[in-house]
Amino acid sequence: MLTSKLLIIEDDPEQQHDLQVIFDFLECEDLIITGSANWQEQMDDISSLQTILLGGCSSDEQRDKTLASIQALDEDVPVLLLGEEDSAAQMESLSSAVGVLGCVILPASHSQLTSMLQKARIYRESRRVQQSERPVTLFRSLVGNSRAVRQVRRLIEQVAASTANVLILGESGTGKEVVARNLHYNSSRREHPFVPINCGAIPADLLESELFGHEKGAFTGAITARQGRFEMAEGGTLFLDEIGDMSLNMQVKLLRVLQERTFERVGSNKSIKTNVRIIAATHRNLEERIKEGEFREDLFYRLNVFPIEMPPLRERSSDIPLLVNELISRFEKDKRGSVRLTPASIISLCQYHWPGNVRELANLIERLVILYPYGVVDLAELPDKFRIQGLNMAEFGDVEELDDDGIEDNYRNAAAVTRLPNDNFDLKEHLSNMEYTFIKQALDEANGVVAHAAKRLNMRRTTLVEKLRKYDLQRGEEATNF
Known part of the structure; x- marks a missing residue:
């Protein structure tokens, strides 16, 4: 079903009839078909259009004039050119015009037509986002609605306003620095610097200078005095990433700073007072490191005053659709392209083990954006290791040859072979997260208009309002619990 408003400009009555049949089959709810001479009379507001499909005109001059008038009225509306095989060369020459996204050769396959319309929809949405005055802050908050992520949010809210040291635990790639930035952003120190340093990436003999700074001539190569990270972060937050890799010698010096709130630059005897909040993070088990004599x-x-543990992605697989949407939004905002994933491919990603966690997911989405720009990625397009193990692709058939019922059957086949994500799978939570995801997506597509989102979800407006309250989603605004 296509719920977007489409305008088809076509002068040939027979072709108009054929196009009406095609889009009736696609269950297009809002379609206007008109000729090139009077198309503007059929439009109340061109900005409400999702896409314009420009077919045959009475002459080449009329087509050029129509394209020019479309651009004059709304330069952001996407245009798809329609034509038969014999007009392919002419269409190709016009495809470089401003606003023209591509050509559709008729008769078009179901997958080709829906893919081009999807490309146009993404283009239209990205243009609207660029013009919106609403600030879009991506990844400032934690993405996800699983129980584990909600618990992390609660802990952040509880400790952000205090001055307590925080220790963030979790595997590599789970988003420990995201948590640290959230803590800083929600604290009274937000107007002061947030300074990160990776203790495992800097050699032990240089780490002291990086943290505390040095005076001129303190060692070979120290040609000028230099501030350390503690001075840079004064009044703000110092994030010590991979603290578990710090040498024992540096651990002693760091402990003194935490106890006395003073330090000296390398090569100086002058004590410098410091007022920074320490947030540390590690993927290592520090209690095991203590037993091994590798950590004090x-x-x-001192560091473990308030621990926060980030769950691995495999333990919150219900958040993957939200993470995918957020990552794609980030690429669209940065004008680096876009892509869409089918339900079958999302199901497959939810089954993957994700040893690299969110960082690995981000890398995959970037790879798909490069491989299939503005396309639709199905199960077959995913790299081998991300596909559901044991799934027979023959069960899905040739997507281009399927009608709507066939596609729905394929998604059911994908679901039928789906295994439970993990031993602690919570069906109620999973269904709740799916509902949250679809409601937020409908709101985004409707630009925050509840009535339009309710129509998109085929539910009563009052019912949707209740669910917005339930999930703490704001009408006309970005969701606040991302």
């Missing part, structure tokens, strides 16, 4: 127990207790 007293430093651990």
